[in-house]
Amino acid sequence: MQSDGAAVAGPLGIAPEGGEVTSRTDGKNLFWDDVRHSKRAVGGFAVVLLLVLFCFVGPLIYRANTIAVNLNNANLPPGSGHPLGTDEYGIDILGRLMVGGQSSLELGFAVAIASTVIGALYGAISGMLGGVADAFLMRIVDTLLAVPTFILLIIVSSMFVLSLTTIILLLTLLSWPYVCRLVRAQVLSLRTREFVQASTAMGSTRMRILFRHMVPNTFNIFIVTATFAVADSIYALSALSFLGLGPPPPFADWGTMLTDGVNDLFDGYPWEVYPALIVLVITVLAFRQIGDALNDIASARSTR
Amino acid sequence: MTWFLVRRVGQSVAVIIGVMILTFILVHLEPGSTAKAVLGLKATPARIALFNDTYGLNRPLPVQFWLYCDHVLHGNFGISYVAGQPVSTLIAQRLPRDAVLLGISTLLALIIGIPMGVYQAMHHGTVRDDIVAGTWFTLYSAPDFMEALLLIAVFSVHFHLLQPNFPGGISSVGGLFTDPNALILPVVVLAINSVAGFSQYMRSSAIEELAQDYIRTARAKGLAERLILTRHLLRNALLPIITILGLSLPDIVAGAVIAEAIFNFPGMGLLFWQSALAHDFPVMLGATLIIGVATVAGNLAADIAYGVLDPRIRHAV
Numbered sequence: 227m228q229s230d231g232a233a234v235a236g237p238l239g240i241a242p243e244g245g246e247v248t249s250r251t252d253g254k255n256l257f258w259d260d261v262r263h264s265k266r267a268v269g270g271f272a273v274v275l276l277l278v279l280f281c282f283v284g285p286l287i288y289r290a291n292t293i294a295v296n297l298n299n300a301n302l303p304p305g306s307g308h309p310l311g312t313d314e315y316g317i318d319i320l321g322r323l324m325v326g327g328q329s330s331l332e333l334g335f336a337v338a339i340a341s342t343v344i345g346a347l348y349g350a351i352s353g354m355l356g357g358v359a360d361a362f363l364m365r366i367v368d369t370l371l372a373v374p375t376f377i378l379l380i381i382v383s384s385m386f387v388l389s390l391t392t393i394i395l396l397l398t399l400l401s402w403p404y405v406c407r408l409v410r411a412q413v414l415s416l417r418t419r420e421f422v423q424a425s426t427a428m429g430s431t432r433m434r435i436l437f438r439h440m441v442p443n444t445f446n447i448f449i450v451t452a453t454f455a456v457a458d459s460i461y462a463l464s465a466l467s468f469l470g471l472g473p474p475p476p477f478a479d480w481g482t483m484l485t486d487g488v489n490d491l492f493d494g495y496p497w498e499v500y501p502a503l504i505v506l507v508i509t510v511l512a513f514r515q516i517g518d519a520l521n522d523i524a525s526a527r528s529t530r
Numbered sequence: 531m532t533w534f535l536v537r538r539v540g541q542s543v544a545v546i547i548g549v550m551i552l553t554f555i556l557v558h559l560e561p562g563s564t565a566k567a568v569l570g571l572k573a574t575p576a577r578i579a580l581f582n583d584t585y586g587l588n589r590p591l592p593v594q595f596w597l598y599c600d601h602v603l604h605g606n607f608g609i610s611y612v613a614g615q616p617v618s619t620l621i622a623q624r625l626p627r628d629a630v631l632l633g634i635s636t637l638l639a640l641i642i643g644i645p646m647g648v649y650q651a652m653h654h655g656t657v658r659d660d661i662v663a664g665t666w667f668t669l670y671s672a673p674d675f676m677e678a679l680l681l682i683a684v685f686s687v688h689f690h691l692l693q694p695n696f697p698g699g700i701s702s703v704g705g706l707f708t709d710p711n712a713l714i715l716p717v718v719v720l721a722i723n724s725v726a727g728f729s730q731y732m733r734s735s736a737i738e739e740l741a742q743d744y745i746r747t748a749r750a751k752g753l754a755e756r757l758i759l760t761r762h763l764l765r766n767a768l769l770p771i772i773t774i775l776g777l778s779l780p781d782i783v784a785g786a787v788i789a790e791a792i793f794n795f796p797g798m799g800l801l802f803w804q805s806a807l808a809h810d811f812p813v814m815l816g817a818t819l820i821i822g823v824a825t826v827a828g829n830l831a832a833d834i835a836y837g838v839l840d841p842r843i844r845h846a847v
Contacts, residue, residue: 365541369548373822374780376787377802381556381814384806461673468675469791471806484675488694488792491683499679507672514671 257446260523267523270516277509281327288320304497311497313483323501326478329390330509333397333463334456340398342452345405350440352406353413354432364410367403375400379462380471388473393466397459405451412444446524453517457510464506480506534837542830549822550602553815554595607816612808617816620801625820628797631790632782635717636775639724644771646725647732648759651767654737663730670726674788678719682792685715696794716793723785724778731774736767769840776832779825 261267304311309320352363378400386392416422422439430438466472467481475482483502490498573581589597601607607617646666650659669677685692696712707713739745740763748758783799790799798817805813 365544365548368541368545369552369822371780372545372549372825373552373818374784374825376784377818377821380787380802380806381811381818382559384809384814385556385559385811457671464673465675465788468673469788469803469806484679488679488682491679491687496683499683503676503679507668507676510673511668511671514667518667 257523261520264519264523266515267519270512270519273508273512274516277327277505277512278331281324281331284324285321288324311495313498319483319498319501322478322483323480323505326480326483326502327505327509329477329479330460330463330506333390333394334460334513336394337397337401337459338452338455340394341401341455342405342448344398345402345451346409346441346444346448348402349406349409350413350436350444353410353417354436354440356414356417360410367406370400370403371407376462376465379466380469383466383471390473390477393463393473397462401455401459405448405455408447408451409444412447413440416440416443446520450517450521450524453513453520457513457517460506460513461510535834538830538833542826545826546823549819549826550599551595552822553819554598556818557598557811557815558591602819607819608812610805610810610813612805612810612813617812620813621798621816621820624796624798624801627795628786628799631713631716631795631797632720632786634713635720636724636782638717638721639728640771642721643725643728644732644764644768646729648736648763648767650729650733651736651740654733654740659733663733666726666729669722670730674719674723674785675792677722678715678789678792681715681719694793696796712793716789716795719789719793720782720785724782727774727778727781728771731770732767735770736763739763739767742766769836772835772839773832776828776830776835779828780821783821783825 311319313319313322348363348367352360352367355363375397379396382396383393388396416439422435425435425439463472463479464481464484467479468484470485472479472482480502484499484506486498490496605618607621609615610617610620613620646662650662653659681692682694686694692715693709693712694715696716745758745762748762749755753762786797787799787802789795790797791803794800798820802814802817804810805817
C-alpha cells in the first residue's frame with residue numbers, strides 16, 4: 227500500500243497539471259490515494275461491503291421462509307423465531323430484507339456499469355465529432371432529459387410485465403444521458419489541450435485518441451456519476467415498487483415491502499415498515515456519500 | 531444576446547419535437563392494438579377496421595405522426611379509456627391544483643433553504659455547517675416516501691394532529707383550502723425534498739461570493755454585517771438559484787407523483803399514477819408531453835433570466 231507513495235508525484239516529481247492523466251497507472255494511483263484518505267469514501271465503501279455481505283451471505287446463515295404464504299404466522303411482532311417479526315403474509319421480515327436487497331444491489335451495480343459505459347462512449351464520441359453530428363446527437367440526449375426519468379419508467383412499467391432484467395435495461399436506457407452530458411463537456415475541453423493535439427499531430431487515429439486520451443481523462447467524472455447511478459436506480463426501483471408498479475410477486479425488493487406502509491402504520495404494525503425503510507436509506511446514503519466524496523476529490527484534483 | 535436567444539429557442543423547439551416523437555413512439559409501443567384497448571377484446575374485425583379508419587391508424591407512420599402533431603397542437607390529446615373524457619379536460623382540471631401545491635411547497639423550500647445556505651456559508655468549515663449539511667444530505671438522499679411515511683407515523687398515527695388523506699370530491703382550486711389541515715403534509719414532504727438542493731447550492735454560491743473583494747471592501751468600510759448580507763451577498767449569491775429552479779422541475783414532478791399518490795392529492799401526479807395502474811395510455815402520454823414541454827420551458831426561462839439578471843454573463847459562441 228505504502229510502496230507506491232513515491233510514484234504518486236510522477237516520474238519528474240511533478241504532479242500532472244490540471245488533473246490530466248500522464249499515464250494510466252500513475253493517474254489511478256493519485257486518484258485512489260486521495261480516496262483511501264477520505265473518511266467519507268472509506269466509510270461509504272465499508273457500509274456497502276456490509277450490505278453486500280448482509281444480502282448475499284446473510285441468507286446462507288439465517289435461513290427463513292421468504293416465499294411461502296403462511297397466514298398462521300401473519301403480522302407477528304419481533305420476537306423469538308422472527309427477530310424482526312413477520313408481514314401480513316407470514317413471511318419473515320429479516321429474511322425478506324436480505325433477499326429483497328439482492329435484487330436492489332444487483333440492479334444498482336448493473337445499471338451503473340451499463341449506463342456509464344454507454345453514456346461515456348456516446349458523450350466522448352459526440353464531443354469528438356463536433357459540428358452538426360454533435361448537435362443532432364445532443365438533441366436526442368436533451369429529449370431524454372426533458373421527460374423525468376421516473377415518469378418514463380412508470381409509463382413503460384404499465385405497458386409491460388416487468389422482471390429484474392427488463393428494469394435493468396429500462397433504467398440503463400433512461401440513465402445514460404446524465405453521464406453523457408458531463409463526459410461530453412469534458413471531452414470538448416480536452417479536445418483543445420496540447421497533449422491531444424500533439425497526439426493528433428503524431429498521426430493517432432480517432433479511436434486511439436478516444437480510448438487512450440479521452441476515456442481515461444474523463445474517468446474522474448464517470449466514476450462519480452456511476453456511484454450516484456447506483457443510488458438513483460436503487461431508489462427508482464423502490465419508488466416504483468412502492469407505487470405498486472414494480473415487477474409482480476414473487477419478486478421482492480425493499481420498495482415492495484413498503485407498498486402497504488401507510489396502512490401498516492395505522493394498523494399498528496410499524497415493524498413491517500421501519501426495517502425496509504432503514505436499510506433503503508442506509509444503502510442510498512452510503513452510495514451518495516461515496517459519490518459525494520469522489521466528486522470532492524475529483525474536483526479538488528482538477529483545480530489543484 | 532439576440533443570437534444566443536435565437537439559438538436557445540431553436541434548441542428548445544428541437545427538443546419539444548423530440549419529446550413528441552418520443553411520446554408517439556410510446557403510443558405505438560403499447561402492446562396490442564389501440565382499437566382492441568378501446569373497443570374491448572371481443573370487438574368484431576369490421577368494427578376494428580372502422581375504428582382504425584376513423585382515427586387514421588391504418589395510414590403510414592409518418593402520416594400518423596403528422597396527424598398526431600396536428601391534434602396535439604390543437605389541444606387534442608385523445609380520450610381517456612377510463613374516464614371517457616378528453617385528456618385535455620382532465621389535465622386542465624388538475625394543472626391549477628398542482629400550481630397551488632407545487633407553488634406553495636417550492637416557496638416554502640426557498641424561504642427555508644436560502645437563509646439556511648447563507649448560514650452554512652457564514653459558518654463554513656465549522657461543526658455547525660457540517661451538522662446542517664449532514665441533515666439535509668440525509669433528507670435529500672432518503673426516498674421521498676420515507677419522509678411521507680415518517681411524518682404520517684408521527685403526526686397522524688401517534689399524535690392524531692394531521693390527516694394523511696386529502697378529502698375527495700374537490701372540484702375547484704379554492705376547494706383545496708376547505709381543509710387546510712390536509713394540505714400541510716403534502717406541502718411539507720415536497721418542500722423537504724427541495725430545501726436540500728436549494729440550501730446546498732445557496733451554500734456553495736454564498737461561499738464563493740464571500741471570498742470576493744467587494745465583500746471585503748464592504749466590511750472594511752464598516753458596513754453592518756446584516757447589510758453586507760442583504761444588500762451585497764444575497765443579490766449576487768441568489769443568481770445560481772434561479773437556474774436551479776428551472777432545472778429542478780423534473781425532480782419536483784417526480785416527487786409530486788409519489789406525494790400525491792400517498793396523500794391522495796387530486797393533481798396531475800395522482801392522475802398519472804391512477805392512469806398507470808389502469809393502463810390508461812392517452813392520459814399518461816398527454817401528461818408526459820405537458821411535463822416535457824414544461825421542463826424545456828423551465829430550462830429556457832432559467833437560461834434567459836440568468837442572462838437578463840446578470841449583465842456579467844456574456845453569451846458568446
